[in-house]
Amino acid sequence: MDSIFLEAFDTAVLYAPTVGIIAALSLIASFLIIFVSDLLYCGSKTAAVQWAPCIPGKSLLSERYRPSKSMDQYQEDKNGKAFSISDSTGTGYMVLLPPEHYRDWYNVPRDHVNWGKAVNQEFSLDDLGIDLGWHIAPLTVQRCSQVDFIKRVEGSIIRELDRLLVENLTGSKEWHLCHLLNTVVNIYSHIALLVVLGPEFSHNTALAKQLPLFNMQLSDRMGSEKSYPVFLKPLVRKFSTKTRHVQSIMAEMKRTIVPEIRRRVEQSRRRTIQRSQDCFLDVMIELALKKSLLSHGAEKDDERHFDMMAIQTIFLLFEVLGGLTPVTTSLLYQIMKAPEYLIPLREELAAALKQTDNAWSFDIFKHTPKFESFTKECFRVFTPAGIISAVAGGGLVEKPLQLASTGRTLSPGTKFSLPAQQAHLDPDNYHSPNVFDGYRFCDPQSGACDIRGTITPSAKWLVFGIGTSACPARLLATRISQSLFAKVLRDYDLRLKLEDGQPEVIYSGANMFVNFNTQMHVKSASI
Numbered sequence: 117m118d119s120i121f122l123e124a125f126d127t128a129v130l131y132a133p134t135v136g137i138i139a140a141l142s143l144i145a146s147f148l149i150i151f152v153s154d155l156l157y158c159g160s161k162t163a164a165v166q167w168a169p170c171i172p173g174k175s176l177l178s179e180r181y182r183p184s185k186s187m188d189q190y191q192e193d194k195n196g197k198a199f200s201i202s203d204s205t206g207t208g209y210m211v212l213l214p215p216e217h218y219r220d221w222y223n224v225p226r227d228h229v230n231w232g233k234a235v236n237q238e239f240s241l242d243d244l245g246i247d248l249g250w251h252i253a254p255l256t257v258q259r260c261s262q263v264d265f266i267k268r269v270e271g272s273i274i275r276e277l278d279r280l281l282v283e284n285l286t287g288s289k290e291w292h293l294c295h296l297l298n299t300v301v302n303i304y305s306h307i308a309l310l311v312v313l314g315p316e317f318s319h320n321t322a323l324a325k326q327l328p329l330f331n332m333q334l335s336d337r338m339g340s341e342k343s344y345p346v347f348l349k350p351l352v353r354k355f356s357t358k359t360r361h362v363q364s365i366m367a368e369m370k371r372t373i374v375p376e377i378r379r380r381v382e383q384s385r386r387r388t389i390q391r392s393q394d395c396f397l398d399v400m401i402e403l404a405l406k407k408s409l410l411s412h413g414a415e416k417d418d419e420r421h422f423d424m425m426a427i428q429t430i431f432l433l434f435e436v437l438g439g440l441t442p443v444t445t446s447l448l449y450q451i452m453k454a455p456e457y458l459i460p461l462r463e464e465l466a467a468a469l470k471q472t473d474n475a476w477s478f479d480i481f482k483h484t485p486k487f488e489s490f491t492k493e494c495f496r497v498f499t500p501a502g503i504i505s506a507v508a509g510g511g512l513v514e515k516p517l518q519l520a521s522t523g524r525t526l527s528p529g530t531k532f533s534l535p536a537q538q539a540h541l542d543p544d545n546y547h548s549p550n551v552f553d554g555y556r557f558c559d560p561q562s563g564a565c566d567i568r569g570t571i572t573p574s575a576k577w578l579v580f581g582i583g584t585s586a587c588p589a590r591l592l593a594t595r596i597s598q599s600l601f602a603k604v605l606r607d608y609d610l611r612l613k614l615e616d617g618q619p620e621v622i623y624s625g626a627n628m629f630v631n632f633n634t635q636m637h638v639k640s641a642s643i
Contacts, residue, residue: 198524208237212533220521220522228513232247252409257432261589268394271477278603295634309327312432314395326365333362370423374419481602489555608638609639613636
């Protein structure tokens with residue numbers, strides 16, 4: 117027995133170097149395959165946008181280590197030349213086009229550019245079974261952005277804001293410390309449920325807790341594979357714990373949303389209850405029935421449709437919460453940084469409310485030009501990132517898109533947009549752009565400033581995008597943000613808590629955000 121063991125041991129010792137060499141060569145070969153595939157992929161993507169200079173970098177693999185030169189490249193944009201940046205996943209580039217040539221794509225046919233598919237790529241949503249190419253969802257948002265819908269929902273939004281402020285902010289005359297971002301998220305989680313699912317869901321505490329968790333996990337997952345080679349990215353996305361977390365929270369949310377969709381579809385089919393179309397989901401169901409994507413009678417594949425509609429509903433919730441939160445956070449931060457605006461804005465709001473017998477509605481902002489200018493200036497400085505990459509007004513090209521003014525044709529698969537933040541910090545567009553001026557947009561003679569200037573895009577104003585890719589819900593989103601800001605401004609005193617060594621703002625690509633850890637002292641207003 118001992119001799120057999122010794123013989124086996126001697127054989128193992130004899131062949132150990134060979135095994136080690138084979139293992140080492142296999143490791144080197146694997147590394148070379150990964151490196152070369154990354155290099156080739158990067159080369160193909162770079163070649164596709166070679167006419168638009170890329171921010172320097174050896175490979176998409178090393179994107180996170182590149183110096184940011186977006187403002188330098190923007191100078192080329194101003195000279196009529198495009199430039200490109202790495203997208204958020206590190207798997208390709210996004211071409212940023214010269215803003216002054218925006219008329220080329222202002223009325224681009226919708227079948228040439230797809231915003232939803234660009235978002236799908238941005239967040240790697242295909243792995244989660246989410247397809248934003250379903251055309252009913254954007255039609256729903258467009259319908260719910262019309263004035264008649266906004267009039268129907270503004271009353272319930274105002275009442276819900278009153279309730280949520282009482283729950284989330286103190287009524288005491290003593291200073292209390294609270295977390296700025298968490299407070300805004302807590303409030304808007306309920307508002308998102310109200311707007312998307314209806315007033316009866318604004319009190320659903322389970323969904324209100326699940327929604328910000330979903331937003332956080334989905335956003336966290338988006339950058340998780342960025343530092344991996346292209347060869348490994350799909351595996352990282354598919355098998356990562358972050359993907360499982362997103363799938364788990366989606367499943368929890370669908371357990372509430374799918375039965376509600378089923379119930380409302382059955383009601384619509386029987387016409388037993390005529391709902392008042394006061395939320396996105398009601399409009400989505402109506403459009404799906406009208407366009408025969410849902411039959412008017414029960415079918416075997418109903419559950420598949422209900423599941424798809426639930427996923428679309430969850431992403432609408434994601435968009436509402438993700439769109440409103442940074443806007444209002446920046447408004448509250450800026451009023452604490454520039455308290456000299458507090459009294460003039462309060463006085464203007466009080467005068468506007470007198471004209472409506474102290475009845476709150478979105479119409480009061482027709483009489484608050486200083487407040488409107490302050491809002492727009494915050495938008496300029498803290499350009500809302502929205503869903504796509506800190507840039508506005510673009511999408512994914514699906515059919516060859518000719519841009520006459522640049523002499524280029526964008527090929528299918530190209531992602532493009534406009535350099536929004538750079539345009540808003542351009543001294544040729546705005547005097548002293550790095551200085552916050554709350555009254556910048558008030559007319560020098562009349563003092564007027566209204567919502568049309570805030571939501572109307574131009575080559576100098578790209579907050580909400582432009583043309584067919586412009587955010588359709590910009591009026592509703594702006595009014596909701598202003599309503600919460602105005603109510604806090606009128607009823608509470610705020611004071612920023614400054615932390616030693618902690619930056620007040622953080623930078624991500626071309627965007628600037630209020631630090632997520634910012635805290636504030638708050639008490640009932642002493643007026």
